[in-house]
Amino acid sequence: MAEAYIIDAVRTPRGIGKPGKGALSHLHPQHLAATVLAAIRDRNNLDTATVDDIVWSTSSQNGKQGGDLGRMAALSAGYDTKASGTTLDRFCGGGISSVNFAAASVMSGMEDCVIAGGTEMMSYTTAFAAEQANAGLPPRLMGSGHEALDELHPQSHQGVCGDAIATIEGISREALDALALVSQQRADRAIKEGRFDKSLVPVLNTDGTVALDREEFPRPETTAEGLAALKPSFTGLADFDLGGGFTFRKQVNRRYPDLEIQHFHHAGNSSGVVDGAAAILLTSKEYADKHGLKPRGRVVAYANIGDDPTLMLNAPVPAANKVLEKAGLTKDDIDVWEINEAFSVVAEKFIRDLDLDREKVNINGGSMALGHPIGATGSILIGTALDELERSGGRYGLVTMCAAGGMAPAIIIERL
DSSP: OOOOEEEEEEEOOOEEOSTTTSTTTTSOHHHHHHHHHHHHHHHTTOOGGGOOEEEEEOSOOSGGGOSOHHHHHHHHTTOOTTOEEEEEOBTBTHHHHHHHHHHHHHHTTSOSEEEEEEEEEHHHHHHHOHHHHHHSSOGGGTSTTOHHHHHHSOOOOHHHHHHHHHHHHTOOHHHHHHHHHHHHHHHHHHHHTTTTTTTBOOEEOTTSSEEEOSOOSOOTTOOHHHHHTSOOSSHHHHTOOOBTTBOHHHHHHHHOTTOOOOOOOOTTSBOOOEEEEEEEEEEOHHHHHHTTOOOOEEEEEEEEEEOOTTTOSOTHHHHHHHHHHHHTOOGGGEEEEEEOOSBHHHHHHHHHHHTOOGGGBSTTOOHHHHOOOTTTHHHHHHHHHHHHHHHHTOOEEEEEOOBTTTEEEEEEEEEO
16 A cells, blocks of 8 residues: 655634634635635645645635635645645544545555645524534424434434533543533643654635734633633533424433533633635655655554444544554554544543543643634544644654544554
8 A cells, every 4th residue: 555645734824704804704614724724735836737636624604615625725826727626524523634635645646645634614604594603503403303313323413412421421520621621722832842843834815915914813821710701501402492393402412311411611621603614635655756846744544433423522532543453553653632622522532532641731821722614623533633743753654533412533653
């Protein structure tokens, strides 16, 4: 099997995902995708006529985010028309899957140069579909008239699922807040030390002025006392009538009838709503040699797995175990772990279940501090892991994340 080399990884800063308030919110999603595609081309002197495909991830493919951003953004970035593109949706996991699919094309020997990545403009998607953007679930799957589907696989809101998991696992509000504080502190350190600078590219307005050249979401002033004072976010939502007497709480209780959900998650220990995009260039060894490209890493293995859709967020642990087995590695071989902080309980349970060294997990903070542009986050985390491996001299990085429907993709990369 051929090697899939990672040549480069770039991303935008993450802007606050509120209409009219975030620094990127006035831009078109295609503009963000074109920004990172142009950067990956220019940084590597890439002849775009030789790009076999562009595999893109966008979760909410509606309106401005519809119409195959992978292809349309490439054209907007000035790519040669020979560079085709496609767009996929695995909810939150799509940014990893786009890289996995690109790597598979190269490793199969069918393609030699593929760009993967993703875009999510949550300042746009929340304006027309807050339920879909935040939960990753179209409301049509949860309302009346779909009782048979709900009986088979009842699904709830991700925030309610996070609270349910914390209740089941006996993970306290204090533990969840403590991890959120660590995320803010690590992100603040990473920003001050320039750990993100290698991959970060500024987003320009259409007139050439700078729209955003730094992370907009982090709150370095966060304290334990401040987190403790925040009210849980999902108490009322859990009992919101979805139609026909359906509520998110009842969806969980269909499978877990005796569970009395305690509500621990809030704005401070949940992932931030932001705008962002990322791109990763993958090639074969032959392509890299021919075009004088120096690989920074390689894809060792990837995996996908499904888990209980009712609790929804628990697939990252089995995904990590599956990809480790495929790679012939153990957890002790991994120097950098990136587990998306969709909610604090996801990362906390991941660390506990795998008995990981916390100093190796989300070393530079996570989505609680930096934000989670759904379709782009996986690609961002792969780039973050590669940057950290280069900074620290580590060898292997493992990236995984939960996705709606109870799924998780995972990938292991090696620094070269």
